[in-house]
Amino acid sequence: MRRKLAAGNWKMNGLRADLEQLRSLCAAKGGEDTDILICPPALLIAEAAALCRGHSIHIGGQDCHMARSGAHTGDVSAAMLKDAGATAVILGHSERRADRGETNDIVQDKARAAQNAGLMAIICVGESLEERENQATLDVIRQQIAASVPEGVTGDNTVIAYEPCWAIGTGLTASPEQIGEVHDFIRALLEDRFGSDKGQSVRLLYGGSVKPDNASQIFAVPNVDGALVGGASLKASDFLPIIKALDDAAKPS
Numbered sequence: 011m012r013r014k015l016a017a018g019n020w021k022m023n024g025l026r027a028d029l030e031q032l033r034s035l036c037a038a039k040g041g042e043d044t045d046i047l048i049c050p051p052a053l054l055i056a057e058a059a060a061l062c063r064g065h066s067i068h069i070g071g072q073d074c075h076m077a078r079s080g081a082h083t084g085d086v087s088a089a090m091l092k093d094a095g096a097t098a099v100i101l102g103h104s105e106r107r108a109d110r111g112e113t114n115d116i117v118q119d120k121a122r123a124a125q126n127a128g129l130m131a132i133i134c135v136g137e138s139l140e141e142r143e144n145q146a147t148l149d150v151i152r153q154q155i156a157a158s159v160p161e162g163v164t165g166d167n168t169v170i171a172y173e174p175c176w177a178i179g180t181g182l183t184a185s186p187e188q189i190g191e192v193h194d195f196i197r198a199l200l201e202d203r204f205g206s207d208k209g210q211s212v213r214l215l216y217g218g219s220v221k222p223d224n225a226s227q228i229f230a231v232p233n234v235d236g237a238l239v240g241g242a243s244l245k246a247s248d249f250l251p252i253i254k255a256l257d258d259a260a261k262p263s
């Protein structure tokens with residue numbers, strides 16, 4: 011049984027005062043069956059991790075460098091995230107692929123660095139609108155999984171997030187059929203490469219305008235083990251109903 015995971019990506023949003031939202035999450039959080047992860051900006055990680063200590067809410071980074079340390083001005087290593095209290099890191103988000111030219115190879119090196127530091131890597135993949143319109147979605151996903159995901163994958167050290175670029179921050183969501191097709195495809199790729207047990211153990215998240223009002227429909231899709239949520243993770247009042255929808259989906263019907 012894969013545990014459900016609700017992961018929030020705050021992106022470049024949030025000042026120290028916004029940690030109030032985390033306090034509200036800690037106070038309200040109910041779900042036994044759902045893991046909760048918030049990835050705030052790097053500067054807030056240590057304070058967020060301290061605040062969540064003793065509560066079952068984990069804190070993660072939004073990126074890391076592939077090197078353990080060295081002359082890389084402005085960068086943060088996986089070991090530094092871990093040292094600050096993070097347990098996970100988002101890698102290869104489409105905004106970093108687009109804004110920073112991150113290639114699949116770079117993402118794979120970063121995922122290896124995360125593994126070595128003992129962080130769970132959330133590796134993001136997803137097609138552009140043009141690729142979907144050209145019926146290239148599955149080819150793109152195949153390439154991204156093959157080249158971004160390192161060897162040594164387990165259900166503990168790796169999560170894959172399927173995030174169609176055209177659905178991120180746009181209010182557009184992929185349909186349950188579109189999500190199901192890609193998640194089943196990713197599951198098959200992982201089983202093929204890492205064997206059935208490991209391939210089955212890796213959690214697959216959907217990301218792209220997940221909101222309280224569409225979460226249940228998305229979580230009903232087979233092979234959807236949770237969500238990577240941007241905008242709706244910034245306020246506890248939006249994120250809590252999404253966690254609740256995931257808790258409900260985890261209950262035996």
Ligand code: PEP
Pocket residue numbers: 019021173177178179180181217218219220238239240241242
């Ligand atoms: C994301 O940042 O990964 C994301 C899916 O954003 P949003 O939920 O705002 O579309």
